Amino acid sequence: MSFSLVPASYVYLLRGSGPDTEVLLQLRQGTPYMSGHWAAAAAGHVERGETAWDAARREALEELGVGDVALEFAFTMQRTAHADAIDERVDWFFTARSWSGEPRIMEPEKCAAIEWFPLASLPEPTVPHEAYALSQLGSGAAYLTFGWSSPSDPV
Template identity: 65%
Template sequence: MTGAAHGRFVVVPAAYVFLLRGAEAHTEVLLQYRQNTGYMDDHWAAAAAGHVERGETAYDAARREALEEIGVTDIALEFVTSMQRTRGGEPIDERIDFFFTARAWSGEPRILEETKAAELRWCRLDDLPDPVVPHERAVLDAVRTGTTTAYSTFGF
């Protein structure tokens, strides 16, 4: 019997990678412009992100997504926050998102899933494009202000 049959929610895990570059006052983040995904299309989002697969750690998922989506390897991941997320009481699966930053990697980031991303762009943390996926924007704002915490929530 599934969790839904018991009236419990199902937690869906995902990993996000924000590549960063530049000095602290002028830090830039690499974002992708989403298209044709069915979720948050026409929004700016992490250059690499996706579901954590069965038997995979969030770190492994972040490395895999960075390779699959933007072609970078040897990524030096730094854990930022875990975010428990919902959509204000809507009957959807609850989410647990694991956010990482990286300032070192091998390879030049490029779009590898051309049907899902229209553009990659380096953007200053203090001048992000509009719109950014709202829960990702919350994390980027916390990274910019140095106010990240190990655990955060969104949508409750």
């Protein structure tokens, strides 16, 4: 059995402050992974030769049509979906409160809607590892894990 590690970048566009902070999410549709779930409005795999930072900016442009995204690093998450951790993911999460252009659906075959939601009241269903990530925004954690039977505490 071989081990594989799949890298991805996520961008959470935020507006407001304190308890009024909202996040822009997309309703996934027609995708093999978590169709019918709410997720980051912009996210995707890091391509060969690309940094996680560059992937985040590319995904924001490709999926939302926004540029000049003022990315702020939030944390990294290592996750798995199997009891035997042979297929793991490493995800880099970024937030942004400034960008150029109005966010819009650029890939209607993969996205049924985009909407702003209060961080304190996420829609159901939200992709589970993303719901956890969103709950950790502002926590100061730099490293998270998700999917193991005994999760580690945020570090």
